[in-house]
Amino acid sequence: MRRRILGYRRQIEEILAADSPDTDWNLLLTEHFTQISFFQHERLVHLIVTVTFALIVVLLMHILFSAQESSLLLLTIFLAANLFLCGYILHYYILETNVQYFYTQYDGILAKCQACQASAKQGGEN
Numbered sequence: 001m002r003r004r005i006l007g008y009r010r011q012i013e014e015i016l017a018a019d020s021p022d023t024d025w026n027l028l029l030t031e032h033f034t035q036i037s038f039f040q041h042e043r044l045v046h047l048i049v050t051v052t053f054a055l056i057v058v059l060l061m062h063i064l065f066s067a068q069e070s071s072l073l074l075l076t077i078f079l080a081a082n083l084f085l086c087g088y089i090l091h092y093y094i095l096e097t098n099v100q101y102f103y104t105q106y107d108g109i110l111a112k113c114q115a116c117q118a119s120a121k122q123g124g125e126n
Contacts, residue, residue: 001042002091005098008035012105016112025113032109036102043095050088057081 012032015023060078064070 002094005039005095009098009101009105012102012109016105016108019112023112025109025116029106029109029113032102032106036099036106039095039099039102043092043099046088046092046095050085050092053081053085053088057085 012028015028057078060074060081064074064078067074
Protein backbone atom coordinates (compact mmCIF):
# COMPACT_ATOMS: atom_id res chain seq x y z
CA MET A 1 0.00 0.00 0.00
CA ARG A 2 2.86 2.37 0.81
CA ARG A 3 4.34 1.92 -2.64
CA ARG A 4 0.94 2.42 -4.28
CA ILE A 5 0.06 5.60 -2.42
CA LEU A 6 3.50 7.18 -2.94
CA GLY A 7 3.53 6.18 -6.62
CA TYR A 8 0.10 7.67 -7.17
CA ARG A 9 1.13 10.87 -5.39
CA ARG A 10 4.20 11.18 -7.61
CA GLN A 11 2.12 10.53 -10.75
CA ILE A 12 -0.31 13.35 -9.94
CA GLU A 13 2.57 15.69 -9.07
CA GLU A 14 4.12 15.02 -12.48
CA ILE A 15 0.84 15.69 -14.28
CA LEU A 16 0.33 18.94 -12.39
CA ALA A 17 3.92 20.03 -13.02
CA ALA A 18 3.75 19.22 -16.75
CA ASP A 19 0.56 21.28 -17.20
CA SER A 20 0.01 19.76 -20.64
CA PRO A 21 -2.75 21.28 -22.78
CA ASP A 22 -3.75 17.71 -23.75
CA THR A 23 -4.68 16.82 -20.17
CA ASP A 24 -8.38 16.25 -19.55
CA TRP A 25 -8.57 18.04 -16.20
CA ASN A 26 -12.21 17.13 -15.59
CA LEU A 27 -11.47 13.43 -16.03
CA LEU A 28 -8.39 13.72 -13.82
CA LEU A 29 -10.44 15.51 -11.17
CA THR A 30 -13.02 12.71 -11.12
CA GLU A 31 -10.34 10.02 -11.05
CA HIS A 32 -8.45 11.79 -8.26
CA PHE A 33 -11.63 12.14 -6.20
CA THR A 34 -12.24 8.39 -6.59
CA GLN A 35 -8.68 7.57 -5.52
CA ILE A 36 -9.02 9.87 -2.49
CA SER A 37 -12.18 7.96 -1.53
CA PHE A 38 -10.33 4.64 -1.75
CA PHE A 39 -7.45 5.91 0.36
CA GLN A 40 -9.85 7.44 2.91
CA HIS A 41 -11.51 4.05 3.31
CA GLU A 42 -8.12 2.40 3.74
CA ARG A 43 -7.21 5.05 6.29
CA LEU A 44 -10.38 4.39 8.31
CA VAL A 45 -9.78 0.63 8.31
CA HIS A 46 -6.20 1.10 9.47
CA LEU A 47 -7.27 3.55 12.16
CA ILE A 48 -9.67 0.94 13.56
CA VAL A 49 -7.02 -1.79 13.40
CA THR A 50 -4.36 0.43 15.00
CA VAL A 51 -6.59 1.53 17.87
CA THR A 52 -7.76 -2.04 18.50
CA PHE A 53 -4.20 -3.33 18.47
CA ALA A 54 -3.09 -0.51 20.81
CA LEU A 55 -5.82 -1.52 23.26
CA ILE A 56 -4.59 -5.13 23.12
CA VAL A 57 -1.04 -3.96 23.84
CA VAL A 58 -2.27 -1.94 26.82
CA LEU A 59 -4.16 -5.01 28.08
CA LEU A 60 -1.02 -7.13 27.73
CA MET A 61 0.96 -4.47 29.58
CA HIS A 62 -1.60 -4.49 32.39
CA ILE A 63 -1.49 -8.29 32.64
CA LEU A 64 2.31 -8.28 32.58
CA PHE A 65 2.70 -5.71 35.34
CA SER A 66 -0.10 -7.04 37.54
CA ALA A 67 1.18 -10.63 37.49
CA GLN A 68 2.97 -11.86 40.59
CA GLU A 69 5.72 -13.40 38.51
CA SER A 70 6.93 -12.09 35.20
CA SER A 71 6.68 -14.66 32.48
CA LEU A 72 9.33 -14.60 29.78
CA LEU A 73 6.71 -15.70 27.25
CA LEU A 74 4.36 -12.87 28.21
CA LEU A 75 7.22 -10.36 28.05
CA THR A 76 8.18 -11.65 24.58
CA ILE A 77 4.58 -11.38 23.37
CA PHE A 78 4.37 -7.84 24.77
CA LEU A 79 7.57 -6.76 23.01
CA ALA A 80 6.47 -8.34 19.71
CA ALA A 81 3.08 -6.63 19.97
CA ASN A 82 4.82 -3.29 20.55
CA LEU A 83 6.92 -3.81 17.41
CA PHE A 84 3.80 -4.54 15.38
CA LEU A 85 2.07 -1.52 16.89
CA CYS A 86 4.96 0.71 15.78
CA GLY A 87 4.56 -0.67 12.25
CA TYR A 88 0.82 0.01 12.29
CA ILE A 89 1.36 3.56 13.51
CA LEU A 90 3.97 4.22 10.81
CA HIS A 91 1.67 2.85 8.11
CA TYR A 92 -1.25 4.92 9.38
CA TYR A 93 0.97 8.02 9.45
CA ILE A 94 1.87 7.49 5.78
CA LEU A 95 -1.79 7.07 4.85
CA GLU A 96 -2.90 10.12 6.84
CA THR A 97 -0.25 12.53 5.57
CA ASN A 98 -0.65 11.49 1.95
CA VAL A 99 -4.45 11.73 2.00
CA GLN A 100 -4.07 15.24 3.42
CA TYR A 101 -1.66 16.04 0.59
CA PHE A 102 -4.13 14.64 -1.95
CA TYR A 103 -6.60 17.30 -0.84
CA THR A 104 -4.07 19.96 -1.88
CA GLN A 105 -3.55 18.21 -5.21
CA TYR A 106 -7.32 18.04 -5.68
CA ASP A 107 -7.52 21.82 -5.18
CA GLY A 108 -4.77 22.28 -7.78
CA ILE A 109 -6.60 20.11 -10.31
CA LEU A 110 -9.85 21.94 -9.58
CA ALA A 111 -8.13 25.28 -10.23
CA LYS A 112 -6.88 23.94 -13.59
CA CYS A 113 -10.43 22.78 -14.47
CA GLN A 114 -11.84 26.20 -13.67
CA ALA A 115 -9.09 27.92 -15.69
CA CYS A 116 -9.83 25.67 -18.68
CA GLN A 117 -13.54 26.38 -18.44
CA ALA A 118 -12.90 30.13 -18.21
CA SER A 119 -10.63 30.10 -21.26
CA ALA A 120 -13.19 28.00 -23.18
CA LYS A 121 -15.88 30.58 -22.41
CA GLN A 122 -13.62 33.40 -23.57
CA GLY A 123 -12.76 31.48 -26.74
CA GLY A 124 -16.47 30.95 -27.43
CA GLU A 125 -17.26 34.63 -27.02
CA ASN A 126 -14.74 35.71 -29.67
